Amino acid sequence: MFDVLIIGCGVVGAATAYALSKYQVKIALIEKENDVALGASRANSAIIHAGFDPEEGTLMAKLNVKGCRMAKDLCRKLSVPYRENGSLVLSFSPEEDRTIEKLCQRGLKNGVPDLRIVEKEELHQMEPALSEGACRALYAPHSGIVSPWDYTLAMAEVAVKNGTELHLSTKVIGLEKLSDSWMVHTDRGDFESRYVLNCAGVHSAEMHNLAAEPDFRIIPCRGQYYVLDKCEGALCTRTLFQCPSALGKGVLVSPTADGNLIVGPDAVNIEDSEDTSTTAEQLAFIRRAAEKTTDKINYRNSIRNFAGVRANSDRKDFIISFAEKGFLDIAGIKSPGLTAAPAIGEYAAELLEKDGLNLTPKEHYDDRRKVVRFKELPPEEKNRLIRENPLYGRIICRCETVTEGEIVDAIHSVIPATTVDGVKRRCSAGMGRCQGGFCGPRVVDILARELGVEQTQILKDKDGSYMLDSKL
Template sequence: MYDVVIIGCGIVGAATAYELSKYRLKVLILEAENDVSMGATKANSAILHAGFDPEPGTLMAKLNVEGAVRAKELCQKLSVHYHQIGSLVAAFSKEELAVIQELYARGLKNGVSELQMVDKEELLEMEPGLSHRALGALYAPTAAVVNPWELCLALTETAVVNGVELSLNNKVKEISRRESGYQITAEKGIYQTKYVFNAAGVYSDAVHNMVAEPDFEIVPSRGEYYLLDKSEGSVVSHIIFQCPSNVGKGVLVSPTVHGNLIVGPNAEEVSKTELGSGMDTGNTVKGLRQVSELAKKTVPDLNLRQSIRNFSGIRANSTKKDFIIQEAAPGFIDLAGIKSPGLTSAPAIALYGIRLLEQSIGRTFQLKAQSTDTREKIVFQELTIEEKNKLIQKDSSYGRVICRCEMITEGEIRAAVHSAVVPASVDGIKRRCNAGMGRCQGGFCGPRVVEILADELGKSPLEILQDHTSSYVLTEATKGGLEHV
């Protein structure tokens, strides 16, 4: 019998596991995919929003502002890449100036600090590459960029170190009420638990409906992106937003924590029935053209020919305007409809959901005498020369560069395989240490990563996956034999 089962291990499920791992509880995470952060968490704008956009009085407003503060603290504790570069919402007409003035007032009500209105002269001084048609902007210095899957992994790894169990490739099929809680039937077995957190992302409505009457529907929305080479990373120095509309916050142009430039997204409603096959998570000519045209309204000289990758992400939009954080049934907490600013809000959502459960059961959970709330991670390129030499003397594998674009060493890749949440694929390695994230997108280092992964896991290279289950990199031995892969 588990005390708590968390369904889903995106950023919300991971944050919830991290917080619960501090208590004297037996906790299990059930994740349908072969790794954590495989849904919206790994494919988004990677922005920690300041909190001026949500309607005052909503959960989104409250948890955005609280989450931004908490996320900054967590990134420092867990060695997660985080850059507080600030954001600008540019206005291109008198009507849009009125919109950003409203956002300014909204931000003040929400408790966002340091907000400023800047005129055209100040704006172009801050961002010379912006269109001279811009009339002014709302400046939020507290906005930041982050590595979203790294944060999700760090939270999950720390939770696992603290005793939380993680079961991957274990999709929930059925949930039934029991006198003592719930019985969950999943692909790998049947589990008994007192309490449940539903953090199933785009499938959170289906999970909710297993225990309660339908109350909301998730309506997935696809957003397409360009990721540009680091040669374009200094085109802007802040997160540049367009004025928000009823379909989202508009196409943004922003530096990333790794020095690239991200451009996007558009917004297109997609069919949930096709998501499992990946058919609605690809890119389209129409969608990318739309992103290009809209982005160049803000930054006219944007060089999209320097794109090193296009991708799309799925937002878990719902039929309700606010986050859905509620007790759907006794001891069953929905953490659903977590659209933007979900990444920012996740640390606060986790705490809010736990307090909601404690209120429901009429008691507070007992803290452990000891638990880990920090994580150390070696990033070779960020070490001093002295630190690098010392590390290489201790372990020579840190002296062999495998990913030349990102300068990732063999030592970092082998360490990633032995992290608390073991990667199942080449892309799993990419998410843990950035190997393959550069200009060639794994074209040179990919075969060596396959070789190292197979060696460390004790598998044949034929068993190594690119990403999702069944996405095998190799199908058969060629004339050179597998020893030459």
């Protein structure tokens, strides 16, 4: 029997497992997909928000500000790409001036440090690519950009290294209350646990309804993006927001932690919460909206479009509370959920402890994580690695300079990459300008060799996404 079973390994499930894995607690992490971070946690703006957006006094405000404060050290400790690049909310009119002043006041009340309004001259010195119409801005110097999938993976890996059982490709299909525990039915057998934590993202209302009376609704809301090649990545230094509206934070232009430029998202409510398709119409809308911020983006350098689905709910705040004895909802975790995740994990641990779970620290807890990023190493270190393992001397992804050694590391890591996109998320092979056009077949070959399977069995991404019908 487990002490805690977590449904869903997005950033929230991973952060919660990470927070709990410090203690002598038996944890199961159950994920329906074949890898971690395949929901909203892989397809978002990747901003560590400062915390001026959420209403004062909400859980969202408290956990956003705390999560932002935690991100820098956590990313350093776990080798996650992160940059504290700061953000600007732009004003283009006297009415928007009032909005940024209101956001500034709210941010100060929420405890966001060093917020200030910058005037036009300073603003345009800070960001020369801004359009002339931008006349003032709210500046939050401590917001950041992160690799969202690596953030999730890193926390999940540390949890697994410290004893958490991760079950991938395992879908929760039923929940049964026993006298002092829950029986969790999955498509791969049953698990008994004293506590069940509902971190199922867009499916969190469905999970809630398996355990308790219906209480809230999830309203899936899709956001689409452009990703531009690294040659556009230096267009701006900070994350450039427009003023928020009823639809959300609006279209942003931002560098990414990997050095690309990202433009988006829109916000469209959809029926099918798994529908991450992109549409020409909405992408055109995003381009038009971003023109207001800057007309300097060269979309001929666009290398990819993608979409993510927000788990918006019919509540204004995050839903983090016991729905039944032993069943904790961590639901409706919309933006800024990526930012808040590490703080949500700690908050969930506090709630469980208050409810009677004994949180005795482990004697041997190892939260180190080292990732070899060959191209970032000094020449002497590169030479040493190649002497030790000649696979580090073979470049497989030319766009991103990723070696065979790094790909093999990813395939044999704590949570192994088993798909082409799993390799991409772990070591960036296929993330560059050609998007795997050159290295894709080589990655398939390496995966097949290392996993001891036929090339035709290798998947691109989720279950069923076969790439080949015969050997290369």
